[in-house]
Amino acid sequence: MKKKYWEWNHPVLRILQHLAFWMLSFFIFLYLFKTGNKPEKVDYVYTLLFQLTLIPAVYINIELLLPKLGSRKKILFYLFSLIALIILFAWINYNFFDNWSAKVFPDYFFISYFTFHEIVLFFIVYIIITMLLKLSKSWFLVSWLQKELLEKEKQKAEVELKALKAQINPHFFFNTLNSIYSMALDKDDRLPGTVLQLSDLMRYFLYGSRDNFIPLEKDLTVVNEYIALQKLRSNAQLNIETKISGEISDHQIAPLLLITFLENAFKHGAKGSSGNTFIKLDIKVEKNKLNFTVENNKGYVDEVKTGDHNGLGLENVKRQLELLYPGKHLLNIKDEQDRFVVALQLSL
Amino acid sequence: MKKINFIISALILVATSSCVTSLRPLVTYNTAIADNRIEGAWEQEGQEYIVQKVFNSDFYKKNKGSLEKSREQNGQLSDKNKRDSVLYSKSYIIKYSKEDLEYLLLGSMIKLNGRLFMNFIPADLNTTDSTKNEPEFNLANPITTHTIARVEFSNTNTMKLDFIDGGYLHDQIKAGRMKIKNETDELYGTFLITASTIELQKFLEKYGNDSRFFNKENSVTLIRKS
Numbered sequence: 200m201k202k203k204y205w206e207w208n209h210p211v212l213r214i215l216q217h218l219a220f221w222m223l224s225f226f227i228f229l230y231l232f233k234t235g236n237k238p239e240k241v242d243y244v245y246t247l248l249f250q251l252t253l254i255p256a257v258y259i260n261i262e263l264l265l266p267k268l269g270s271r272k273k274i275l276f277y278l279f280s281l282i283a284l285i286i287l288f289a290w291i292n293y294n295f296f297d298n299w300s301a302k303v304f305p306d307y308f309f310i311s312y313f314t315f316h317e318i319v320l321f322f323i324v325y326i327i328i329t330m331l332l333k334l335s336k337s338w339f340l341v342s343w344l345q346k347e348l349l350e351k352e353k354q355k356a357e358v359e360l361k362a363l364k365a366q367i368n369p370h371f372f373f374n375t376l377n378s379i380y381s382m383a384l385d386k387d388d389r390l391p392g393t394v395l396q397l398s399d400l401m402r403y404f405l406y407g408s409r410d411n412f413i414p415l416e417k418d419l420t421v422v423n424e425y426i427a428l429q430k431l432r433s434n435a436q437l438n439i440e441t442k443i444s445g446e447i448s449d450h451q452i453a454p455l456l457l458i459t460f461l462e463n464a465f466k467h468g469a470k471g472s473s474g475n476t477f478i479k480l481d482i483k484v485e486k487n488k489l490n491f492t493v494e495n496n497k498g499y500v501d502e503v504k505t506g507d508h509n510g511l512g513l514e515n516v517k518r519q520l521e522l523l524y525p526g527k528h529l530l531n532i533k534d535e536q537d538r539f540v541v542a543l544q545l546s547l
Numbered sequence: 548m549k550k551i552n553f554i555i556s557a558l559i560l561v562a563t564s565s566c567v568t569s570l571r572p573l574v575t576y577n578t579a580i581a582d583n584r585i586e587g588a589w590e591q592e593g594q595e596y597i598v599q600k601v602f603n604s605d606f607y608k609k610n611k612g613s614l615e616k617s618r619e620q621n622g623q624l625s626d627k628n629k630r631d632s633v634l635y636s637k638s639y640i641i642k643y644s645k646e647d648l649e650y651l652l653l654g655s656m657i658k659l660n661g662r663l664f665m666n667f668i669p670a671d672l673n674t675t676d677s678t679k680n681e682p683e684f685n686l687a688n689p690i691t692t693h694t695i696a697r698v699e700f701s702n703t704n705t706m707k708l709d710f711i712d713g714g715y716l717h718d719q720i721k722a723g724r725m726k727i728k729n730e731t732d733e734l735y736g737t738f739l740i741t742a743s744t745i746e747l748q749k750f751l752e753k754y755g756n757d758s759r760f761f762n763k764e765n766s767v768t769l770i771r772k773s
Contacts, residue, residue, distance in 0.1 A: 239723030309726040310749040
């Protein structure tokens with residue numbers, strides 16, 4: 200199972216990481232400082248003491264100065280503080296080995312084998328190395344958090360998408376069932392065929408739209424069935440022009456997108472019209488781009504009642520586009536006095 | 548052989564065989580100081596020592612001609628000779644005789660942490676017996692080693708030389724308690740300090756007053772001859 204960042208950053212692990220760094224540093228110094236062919240006791244003591252003067256300077260910088268003064272506004276103050284810190288601890292190092300150590304370790308004989316400038320250089324190198332390690336760790340944390348955030352956003356989007364689909368399906372079916380209800384009242388002979396087509400559509404909605412993407416060809420078949428369904432329940436006054444062109448095979452599309460716009464055209468156009476109504480549908484696929492246009496004239500009476508679900512389908516489909524085609528879609532809706540035009544361009 | 552004999556004898560006569568020797572000098576031209584209290588005739592257990600400033604010494608007078616030859620064609624001294632001149636101008640020749648031989652040491656002094664130290668190197672070896680040939684000795688010998696002693700004046704007539712106890716240093720190095728560059732000859736049990744001049748100076752600045760470094764057996768007290 201993948202470990203979380205906080206598990207890697209557990210206090211015990213952090214202490215072990217720091218210990219490992221200083222141990223490595225100790226042995227590098229030991230072999231750098233040793234006098235003979237192999238390190239002697241005094242080399243261990245000397246190296247340990249040398250490192251003990253480095254450690255406070257390093258931690259004061261990364262735990263105190265850097266977090267408190269590391270911002271752009273305080274950068275000058277930080278640099279001055281850092282220089283003062285380095286000079287102070289280099290001075291302590293120099294004097295410790297040249298003077299004070301004889302009192303603390305009277306049985307070990309050593310001096311400061313470096314000039315003050317060389318010790319300052321040691322401190323600068325260690326401050327830089329530890330700062331780079333700290334920054335790389337912070338970068339690691341940030342990238343980890345970004346990854347976590349993306350994961351969460353993806354999960355959120357999936358949950359939202361499922362919820363949107365759950366909203367679209369009932370919306371479509373409510374409208375269609377309302378139409379069938381009207382046909383039943385009119386004792387329309389086409390009712391059985393309409394119910395069968397609805398049954399096919401329901402199968403598609405229930406089982407075919409579970410995936411985020413389906414073949415475009417399949418989606419366009421559903422579009423045609425839907426139009427046929429609407430034609431059956433409409434009368435001769437409805438004038439539907441359908442034009443589908445281009446390479447429709449080998450492309451995928453999010454289910455229910457196109458049909459939602461089409462449904463909207465029928466709802467606000469055909470059903471609300473007093474007569475001479477038209478719906479023009481144009482679908483063109485060119486170079487991985489789908490251009491979808493649906494235009495309808497508007498009726499003077501909108502049969503659809505205003506309420507909680509009014510316009511919900513269009514809003515849902517807009518949200519669905521944002522989730523599934525971020526930066527890859529262009530939606531243009533023209534709501535004019537006598538006509539309604541939806542133009543959608545999708546990068547497939 | 549006489550040369551080797553001289554180096555060893557010189558050290559034995561000045562102090563004891565447990566003096567430490569260094570490959571690098573403790574005193575350089577830019578750190579040397581002159582202290583004229585050291586000049587004059589001194590005596591220790593019947594042995595006489597004559598101390599003279601280099602440029603006032605018989606040794607210099609004798610070798611002046613060859614030193615002048617070292618001048619470059621334009622009459623100028625080379626940088627090395629200039630540095631040597633500065634060092635010699637503040638250094639002393641210590642002369643003593645033993646068994647028909649006259650030993651000359653070059654002594655240069657430095658003050659470290661308020662204490663005086665002297666760096667000795669063999670300078671020359673002459674015979675006092677006219678029937679014998681002059682022994683060979685070359686000052687420019689690249690393997691010349693340096694012996695170091697702390698110098699203390701109780702008064703103007705008493706000078707004490709505390710030579711660094713080589714035995715103690717060797718023991719500390721062998722026990723892994725002293726960090727100083729050295730070369731040890733395991734076969735003969737001898738060792739040579741190979742630390743740089745700066746390190747030697749820093750070591751003596753720090754431990755120059757540590758009594759463990761200066762054994763009484765390595766101490767010589769010289770009394771000024773009236």
